Amino acid sequence: MFRLSETTIDDSDLKTQTLNPSSGGFVCFEGWVRNNNQGKDVQKLAYEAYPKLAIKEGNKIIAEALEKFDIKKALCTHRVGLLTIGDMAVWVGVSAAHRDAAFKACRYILDEVKSRVPIWKNESWSDGESGWVEQEEDKN
């Protein structure tokens, strides 16, 4: 399931929801707000979403991952609203019988969410300016 959250992401609750007795592996990715981007000092940022379409597209990506990889469960939550340095921006968790599928599915979900789900980042910098962040090059 894909969710948007206006409050702090509860990663332990998400992990509990993802684990299950038939899975021997759990892979998780957490994306955190860092204090720099594209050579600028970031003070804070805001994520804006098109909620209805974001949830539809996010759930489509989760369904694709369940179809493509031999996994048991996959969840993703993305923050919206105002975030400060060190806040968690996105959480992806996958459980599977074995590690290979779990790693691959986690990577797939994150990459697809970043490129397809209608969410936009507006950064505020130390020089007092702010602006919408362009889609970044793949930093892997």
Added chain:
Amino acid sequence: MKKFEILFFGKLKETWNTNKLVIESNCTDIESLYEELLTQVTDIPHKESIKVAINDEFVEWNSVISDQDTIAFLPPASGG
């Protein structure tokens, strides 16, 4: 004349200086509606990078629009 609700997100909100417009138009597809909307702005966005949606579904630029549709223009996603 048909009535449309137009939604702008991200940097496109700044281009049109609003996140929502309600307009009347005779346009029959998104592409022609977009051309009409461009007459309101000076900073022309790169159309190739914009995705479009009708009533909360991604669609193609040549999709037909109907009276009372909500049409959204979406810049490239930058989440994560």
